[in-house]
Amino acid sequence: xxxxxxxxxxxxxxxxxxxxxxxxxxxxxxxxxxxxxxxxxxxxxxxxxxxxxxxxxxxxxxxxxxxxxxxxxxxxxxxxxxxxxxxxxxxxxxxxxxxxxxxxxxxxxxxxxxxxxxxxxxxxxxxxxxxxxxxxxxxxxxxxxxxxxxxxxxxxxxxxxxxxxxxxxxxxxxxxxxxxxxxxxxxxxxxxxxxxxxxxxxxxxxxxxxxxxxxxxxxxxxxxxxxxxxxxxxxxxxxxxxxxxxxxxxxxxxxxxxxxxxxxxxxxxxxxxxxxxxxxxxxxxxxxxxxxxxxxxxxxxxxxxxxxxxxxxxxxxxxxxxxxxxxxxxxxxxxxxxxxxxxxxxxxxxxxxxxx
Amino acid sequence: xxxxxxxxxxxxxxxxxxxxxxxxxxxxxxxxxxxxxxxxxxxxxxxxxxxxxxxxxxxxxxxxxxxxxxxxxxxxxxxxxxxxxxxxxxxxxxxxxxxxxxxxxxxxxxxxxxxxxxxxxxxxxxxxxxxxxxxxxxxxxxxxxxxxxxxxxxxxxxxxxxxxxxxxxxxxxxxxxxxxxxxxxxxxxxxxxxxxxxxxxxxxxxxxxxxxxxxxxxxxxxxxxxxxxxxxxxxxxxxxxxxxxxxxxxxxxxxxxxxxxxxxxxxxxxxxxxxxxxxxxxxxxxxxxxxxxxxxxxxxxxxxxxxxxxxxxxxxxxxxxxxxxxxxxxxxxxxxxxxxxxxxxxxxxxxxxxxx
Numbered sequence: 001x002x003x004x005x006x007x008x009x010x011x012x013x014x015x016x017x018x019x020x021x022x023x024x025x026x027x028x029x030x031x032x033x034x035x036x037x038x039x040x041x042x043x044x045x046x047x048x049x050x051x052x053x054x055x056x057x058x059x060x061x062x063x064x065x066x067x068x069x070x071x072x073x074x075x076x077x078x079x080x081x082x083x084x085x086x087x088x089x090x091x092x093x094x095x096x097x098x099x100x101x102x103x104x105x106x107x108x109x110x111x112x113x114x115x116x117x118x119x120x121x122x123x124x125x126x127x128x129x130x131x132x133x134x135x136x137x138x139x140x141x142x143x144x145x146x147x148x149x150x151x152x153x154x155x156x157x158x159x160x161x162x163x164x165x166x167x168x169x170x171x172x173x174x175x176x177x178x179x180x181x182x183x184x185x186x187x188x189x190x191x192x193x194x195x196x197x198x199x200x201x202x203x204x205x206x207x208x209x210x211x212x213x214x215x216x217x218x219x220x221x222x223x224x225x226x227x228x229x230x231x232x233x234x235x236x237x238x239x240x241x242x243x244x245x246x247x248x249x250x251x252x253x254x255x256x257x258x259x260x261x262x263x264x265x266x267x268x269x270x271x272x273x274x275x276x277x278x279x280x281x282x283x284x285x286x287x288x289x290x291x292x293x294x295x296x297x298x299x300x301x302x303x304x305x306x307x308x309x310x311x312x313x314x315x316x317x318x319x320x321x322x323x324x325x326x327x328x329x330x331x332x333x334x335x336x337x338x339x340x341x342x343x344x345x346x347x348x349x350x351x352x353x354x355x356x
Numbered sequence: 357x358x359x360x361x362x363x364x365x366x367x368x369x370x371x372x373x374x375x376x377x378x379x380x381x382x383x384x385x386x387x388x389x390x391x392x393x394x395x396x397x398x399x400x401x402x403x404x405x406x407x408x409x410x411x412x413x414x415x416x417x418x419x420x421x422x423x424x425x426x427x428x429x430x431x432x433x434x435x436x437x438x439x440x441x442x443x444x445x446x447x448x449x450x451x452x453x454x455x456x457x458x459x460x461x462x463x464x465x466x467x468x469x470x471x472x473x474x475x476x477x478x479x480x481x482x483x484x485x486x487x488x489x490x491x492x493x494x495x496x497x498x499x500x501x502x503x504x505x506x507x508x509x510x511x512x513x514x515x516x517x518x519x520x521x522x523x524x525x526x527x528x529x530x531x532x533x534x535x536x537x538x539x540x541x542x543x544x545x546x547x548x549x550x551x552x553x554x555x556x557x558x559x560x561x562x563x564x565x566x567x568x569x570x571x572x573x574x575x576x577x578x579x580x581x582x583x584x585x586x587x588x589x590x591x592x593x594x595x596x597x598x599x600x601x602x603x604x605x606x607x608x609x610x611x612x613x614x615x616x617x618x619x620x621x622x623x624x625x626x627x628x629x630x631x632x633x634x635x636x637x638x639x640x641x642x643x644x645x646x647x648x649x650x651x652x653x654x655x656x657x658x659x660x661x662x663x664x665x666x667x668x669x670x671x672x673x674x675x676x677x678x679x680x681x682x683x684x685x686x687x688x689x690x691x692x693x694x695x696x697x698x699x700x701x702x703x704x705x706x707x708x709x710x711x712x
Contacts, residue, residue: 056548056549056550056551057548156640170641170642171412172641173641200411200412200575201411201575201576201577201616201619201620202411202615202616202619202637202638203411203641204619204621205618205619205621205635205637205638206637206638208621209632209635209637212632227548227549228549228621229549229623230620230621230622230623231621233621233622233623233624233625233628234621234622234628234631234632236625253625254625254626257623257624257625257626258625258626267550268549268550269623270553271549271550271552271553272549272553272578272623273556273578273579273581273582274578274622274623275577275578275581275605275617275620275622276622276623276624276627279581279582279601279602280582282557282560283553283556283557283582284553285550285551285552285553285554285557286550286553286554287554289518289520289521289551290518290548290550
């Protein structure tokens, strides 16, 4: 009951930021047990800023984004916590209210444009539909708007291609068309879930460049969800590292890449071969595998895979560490003390990552 | 143009072609062909790792399937340890298959869900009627141990394992007959970042231990650089550049290789601006392999293309005084200190209104 009361109290104070997620929980009851996909996630995002959410599959990053958009089925997902978008609370809002916001105020770019677009309708028809749901305009005006958008995202001869079906587009063009659809109502919040994972390297560069330009133009808030640290380093102002449904590290891109403090972040950086450094002899992987979200490890979820767990004096096995502020906005969820973590990073991890 | 077969090489490929016919109508009249692989030459030396990179549709997977003879070549020659296996019958090929195995991309579809791990990994022994010293079960358990799996999981089914573990099962099966050559088609691209590093390290350890030779096919340039001794870059069914790893990444000669290397996102926010400035953004899409451009196949997207590129196909030879090991197929190779024009330049047809 106390939890519910505190929620009631909190509801009186809307978030001051453009997007504020407070203590978001998304659980799925299944026959095998409760799947805790997102477990107490909080973050804020302002207009014109980009937040990168990084994590492995099953860390809860996609579930979070679907939760913000209100796309979880109430029958099989338990969503609690608060999501404030421009002074409006979304978790407790009626499905109809959220639907009115979806597409106009917030929009999403999905990972796989082939399955996210309807194969039976032309690309143009789908953009026209998205536009006319929120704007009372004639079909001709909406079509003109669709052509304009397709041109803006770099589709050659948009007036002709608007009547093509999704299968007539290449992968990169489909992703551009998806972006055009998401932008059709000038959303203030844009969520891109693995926007370039299905694409080739040179096309990925084109799409990232396009997203950067469009964000400057529209000044929207952008959440980019990916497992690729390279992509977030290119786009994000702030980075949130997720592990097993929780945020384990949060900070500006510079903080997280230059002075990462969570052992999981170190592991991610060590796992990744990099073109900008001399070839490493060996990669430094994280041992073990991501945990089951039904049977999370006791204490810190990362402790079975953490090489520094013995240094916590048993705390790692028993107590879930809090997400504590290190400096400024840099937050880390770890039992090791700040000085311990900095010593390990400076003396052990950093030299290994930079050594040839 | 075709050089003689290299006697020292484990595998030699000359003028390899694979054209998939396109048929029409009841009579299956041949109306064209997808030129998936169109004249590829390379050697793989004993104990080395040759990386093959390229974007989707460039023919890298087809090449892998041709050299393991899972596909019948249209033209050309494949020589494995002095045996011409180009058109060898499956029956005669079977004993040679012990020396040549394949690791598949998708660990979910490449393992039979109805078979136990023991049956899957032990299958090569049954098919090849190989007698093992202490029985097949012991041999399989030794293999499981070798790839870092628990030998007690002999009787489990593939669905009980995670993606990384399944890939290890696939690798164990590959190793059963102690092959000399392993063709790995995107061995880590379906895995999470932290698991990718584990599998990459495993492949490297096994190579040292068992003196394996690898052909690694991948789209991820950082992984290929990490794992390979030499790298071949493919574009539209042809090798456009082949060189030792360091030379290829430090001095890419072919404009396509330059674009590919520059497109890799750099996981370092401090270098973000520089990386973006130096990025070469290719315009448009890869042309159709049904009707590839005349002359140089990259000319339609190349900023250096001139008349000759449309007329004459550039041979794959050393350029600009490079050693014999570094060959590029380009009339106008990129010099080391060349200022590349066309960085961030866009095709006028696909012009995006400038945001800044």
